[in-house]
Amino acid sequence: MFKTILVHADLSAHAPARIRYAAALAHAHGAQLLGAAMFGVSRAVFPHGYDDRQGSLCASYFQPRADNARRALSRFEAIANELGVAHATRFVCDQADDGLARLARFADLVVLSQDDPGEAMPDMAVHMPEYVILTTGRPVLVVPRTDPAPQSHPKVLVAWDGGKEAAFALSAALPLLRHAAGVTVAAFAGMDGSEEDFRAQQPELLHFLGRHHIHPRIMVRAPRQDTARDLLALADELGCGLLVMGCYGHSKFRELCLGGASRGVLADATIPVLMAH
Structure with missing residues (x-):
C-alpha cells in the first residue's frame, strides 16, 4: 500500500x-x-x-x-x-x-x-x-515525455525473468496491479533453457499473486528484436497503460551503467514505466 x-x-x-x-x-x-x-x-x-x-x-x-x-x-x-x-x-x-x-x-x-x-x-x-x-x-x-493523462485502471504488463530486480519491481507494483483492468506477466525466452525455468517458476508466481487477489495472464515470447523493443511492442499490442520491470545496472561515483533493456525502455517508452533496482 x-x-x-x-x-x-x-x-x-x-x-x-x-x-x-x-x-x-x-x-x-x-x-x-x-x-x-x-x-x-x-x-x-x-x-x-x-x-x-x-x-x-x-x-x-x-x-x-x-x-x-x-x-x-x-x-x-x-x-x-x-x-x-x-x-x-x-x-x-x-x-x-x-x-x-x-x-x-x-x-x-x-x-x-x-x-x-x-x-x-x-x-x-x-x-x-x-x-x-x-x-x-x-x-x-x-x-513519458508525451505527458499522458492518468488512467485509473490501466492494463499492466509485467516483465519477468526470475531475477531479484524483477521480483522487487513486481512486489513494489502490487498496489497498482490490484487496481489494474488486466495484468499480463511476460517472459522472453530463447534457446538457453530460460523458458523451462520460467515454466517451473510459474506455479509459485501465480500462487504469490493470487494471495494478493491478482490473477494475471501468462505469456512466453521468443525474442524478436531486442528486449526493450519487444517489451514496448508487446505493451502496445496488448493496449497496456503501464509497464513494470526490474532495472539492471549499477552506479559508481555518479557513473551510470544500465543494462540494454533498461536503457532502451527508459529512452523510448511512451507509457509510464515502474522500475525498481
Missing part, C-alpha cells in the same frame, strides 16, 4: 503532467503526495540549508535558484489543491539527482519524468530517472 508518493517539482514543461499523474495515484491509494523542489546546489555548499543575507554577493547568485524552487512548489501546491489531494512540500537544499534520491528513501513510490532531449534546463540533471532508480532503493514510476 502506498502511503507517501514523492514527485519531483520543478519548472520544466513536463512538471504539470507529472504532478497530475502523481496526484491521481495519491488520490486512488489514499496516499499523501509529497512535492520536492531542489535548490540545485550540492548540500556540501550549504550543509545547514540555504539562508543567505539578502543583498549580499552570494545571494545575488543563489537567490534566483531558491526563488525558482519556491515557484515550483507553488505550482505543485496549486495543482494538488485543485485535485483535492492531501499533500506536503519540501524545499531540498541539494542537487536535483542526489536530493531526490536521498528523500525518496522515505517514500513508497517516486514519480519522475522521462528525460527529454528537447528541453534543456540549467538545473536539470542528466539521466535523472536512471540515477534515482539505481541509488534510492525505492520503486520509481517514470512518466
Whole structure:
C-alpha cells in the first residue's frame, strides 16, 4: 500500500503532467503526495540549508535558484489543491539527482519524468530517472515525455525473468496491479533453457499473486528484436497503460551503467514505466 508518493517539482514543461499523474495515484491509494523542489546546489555548499543575507554577493547568485524552487512548489501546491489531494512540500537544499534520491528513501513510490532531449534546463540533471532508480532503493514510476493523462485502471504488463530486480519491481507494483483492468506477466525466452525455468517458476508466481487477489495472464515470447523493443511492442499490442520491470545496472561515483533493456525502455517508452533496482 502506498502511503507517501514523492514527485519531483520543478519548472520544466513536463512538471504539470507529472504532478497530475502523481496526484491521481495519491488520490486512488489514499496516499499523501509529497512535492520536492531542489535548490540545485550540492548540500556540501550549504550543509545547514540555504539562508543567505539578502543583498549580499552570494545571494545575488543563489537567490534566483531558491526563488525558482519556491515557484515550483507553488505550482505543485496549486495543482494538488485543485485535485483535492492531501499533500506536503519540501524545499531540498541539494542537487536535483542526489536530493531526490536521498528523500525518496522515505517514500513508497517516486514519480519522475522521462528525460527529454528537447528541453534543456540549467538545473536539470542528466539521466535523472536512471540515477534515482539505481541509488534510492525505492520503486520509481517514470512518466513519458508525451505527458499522458492518468488512467485509473490501466492494463499492466509485467516483465519477468526470475531475477531479484524483477521480483522487487513486481512486489513494489502490487498496489497498482490490484487496481489494474488486466495484468499480463511476460517472459522472453530463447534457446538457453530460460523458458523451462520460467515454466517451473510459474506455479509459485501465480500462487504469490493470487494471495494478493491478482490473477494475471501468462505469456512466453521468443525474442524478436531486442528486449526493450519487444517489451514496448508487446505493451502496445496488448493496449497496456503501464509497464513494470526490474532495472539492471549499477552506479559508481555518479557513473551510470544500465543494462540494454533498461536503457532502451527508459529512452523510448511512451507509457509510464515502474522500475525498481
